[in-house]
Amino acid sequence: MARRQDQAIANALQRLADILKRNENHANGRAQPQVQVAEEGEYQGLNKFLKRNPSQFKGGYNPYGAHLWIKELERIFGALQCSENQKVAFSTYLLIEEAENWWTHVKQRLENEGREINWFTFKEIFLEKYLPEDVRNKKEMEFLELKQGNMSVGEYAAKFEELALFYPPYQAAGNERSKCVKFENGLRPEIKEAIGYQRVRDFPTLVDMCRIFEDDHKSRLAQSRSLGSQRHVRRAPDRRNPYQAPSKYAGSPSSVGRPNFSRDIMVPDKQIHWLSSALNVADHI
Template sequence: MFQNNNNSSTHNNHEGGQAPVYKQFMTFKPAEFRGSTYPIISEEWVQSMETIFEFMQITEVERVRCSTFMLKDDARIWWQGAKVALDLNNITWREFKEVFYGKYFTLSTRNKLAREFLEIKQGDSSIADYVKRFERGKYFAPMITDDSSMELNHFLEGLNATIRRDVRLSNPSSMRETVDRALMAEKDNQDIIREARAKRTSYQGRESHVPAMKRPFNQSFNRNALPQSSYNQAANSQHSQQPRNFYHNNNNQRFSQRPQQSQQSKRIQPAGSVSSTKSSNTPIPVCTICGKTHIGSCMQGSNVCFLCKQRGHI
């Protein structure tokens, strides 16, 4: 019986000259749709279905049946609830897309993508990535893409300035030619940057082998940068340039007149004595009278007290 049915089916197919719709549809290897939150994926799936239907030349109802056959997982569950409110015997492909877009590609999302396409810029992306974004976004702005000249100008305006300049100088006449010129301009710019970077690296390599230049002389006076002897000479030179009518004491204080000597320093030292005003660094000489070291007059044999320097109580 199974063999007879197959023969009958094969005979009917040959008589009709065409295989069943679902078999013909599956020969195109259609993509499955499992549901997605990314609207571009939903739009690409619808477009892939429409591309197959253009070759098959089938009715509106058959388009819907073939498309819903490829819904899987979450999308299949959604369709089981959505088809209840539809007349599946008279449904059109346009009605199915409206229901489908209401779930996976809302109007607000389409408007947002349209605005993004109107403001599209290359930025840091490559020409290949920019072209991909441009091709995806142009479906949401038919007011631009329906006019080839407007589409070409919109593509040029989104290119980076250096690449846009080179492309316009070549005066392309089609979108394909514009993309080719943009790809060549991008490659030329990359070659220029690569050569400049190689020259810079080579120059830095030569510079590292050159001996370091002597440090320029610092005109400002730095006490710590000079040897002690040089600093003393500089200080003496500055001191010698002071006005003659000014004097300095041991504390480096300036006076308009030389300080007066104390009365004690004016006294005449008696013979045989040693001056007490000499520097403490000078050794005290040995007295020739008593044979000891002391300063002042020697009291040996004078009946004078060594402590109070008075007579009459020794």
């Protein structure tokens, strides 16, 4: 890659030197014929492209990485307004190792078949190789069945956007509403009930609102548990038996078994009268 970049820089410097020399000749009144710079048209602008620090692609089994690589290149192409030929030239320039060997054989086959090699053709063949249809179908189903479950809102949103790349209907600019509805339906019930009625249809705003609610909800639960544990602090058990009856008789050991009517037993008035009568009868016997 370094050798190619050095060659491109050398060509650009040569072209700049020719332009300066031509301007100098015009200033001296000596018009010279234009000098054709030996540089292929599709590689013009390569230095500007490389300044965007695009990622290289080395191949292997990496469906998600292959999809992201194409998306990254398309974003740069749009910013630089690259032509179809430049898109192919710049993309293949970044292929290394296994991917570079693959493209060498594919390019030769396409040329032998007389097919035009444009960006659409390259992207189609590239994705067939590194993002097969069965993998795309699996990712689409995984996206359609995605639920938050035990993930945090941040983790759920990251997974949602990762899988949404494999679901073309949500990639169009006018499908923000459908994307938000799908995200809401996968939220946990407590978050969905709190956020759903607000009908937020801007995806970044929706994610932020869900994340803030989740953090507040966790804080409230933690505070509630803390207060609950303080209310239920276990006290030291009372060793006394609340159902233990007092002694029937009280007094010194010598009085065990003998009732002390004057001090220990509370007797109703009628019973006192009856006992007094009984004692009087006993005295006369």
